Amino acid sequence: MANLVGAKTSNKSRKIQVKVNDYELRKLLATLTKMDDIAQNDMRKISQDLAERAAKFVTTWAYNAPNPAQADAVMKSLRINKRDKAPNFTLGGRTKVTRSGAYAGNLLFGSEFGSNRLKQFPPRSSKKGRGNRGWFIFVALQRFQPVIYREWLKGYEKIVDAWKSRAA
Numbered sequence: 001m002a003n004l005v006g007a008k009t010s011n012k013s014r015k016i017q018v019k020v021n022d023y024e025l026r027k028l029l030a031t032l033t034k035m036d037d038i039a040q041n042d043m044r045k046i047s048q049d050l051a052e053r054a055a056k057f058v059t060t061w062a063y064n065a066p067n068p069a070q071a072d073a074v075m076k077s078l079r080i081n082k083r084d085k086a087p088n089f090t091l092g093g094r095t096k097v098t099r100s101g102a103y104a105g106n107l108l109f110g111s112e113f114g115s116n117r118l119k120q121f122p123p124r125s126s127k128k129g130r131g132n133r134g135w136f137i138f139v140a141l142q143r144f145q146p147v148i149y150r151e152w153l154k155g156y157e158k159i160v161d162a163w164k165s166r167a168a
Contacts, residue, residue: 014105015092016112018054018141019084025149028156029085039163043085046155051080051087054144061140066122070111071136073097077104087148091137112137 032043055078062071077095081088092108110121113132125132133139 014103014108015090016108016137017088017090018137019086019088025086025152032085032156032159035159035163036166038166039159040085042159042162043156044083046152046159047085047087048080048082050148050151051089054087054141054148055080055089057144058137058140061136065111065136066114067111070107070121073102074104074108074111077108087152111135 032040059075059078062068062075065071074091074097076097077091077093079090081090092105093103095104096102097104097107110118112125112134114124114135115121116124122135125135127133
């Protein structure tokens, strides 16, 4: 479970897409596509609820960031994917988040990882693995990861049991 929640970053569009990145869970998602529409819609509902809870958890951690005003501005760009069967949300992009018209994507990486050159951002966060630890998004997701894993699997098992009773 070391890499359950992954983030796909795009420097061009300056977004972070937070989604499930576990091989075992992706295999379960593949089996879910073979079930009926009721099961798939139930899984979407569970995933959307988990994504909303994770987003709220990250939002509360934004106030622990070195520059909470920037972190709050970045959190205004949060979008939850409602059609996915796994918890998934996106931050950043071309959403204007300040009165001066700054885009969330321009603030995202500086407020999350910091900078030693640009004074408007906090100092660089500490090292972790091949990159930096981050100030609020990745720290919060790392703490919330066991909840996502446990609740998603519990919901999956409940849906599979209900589907088996309908199929029989």
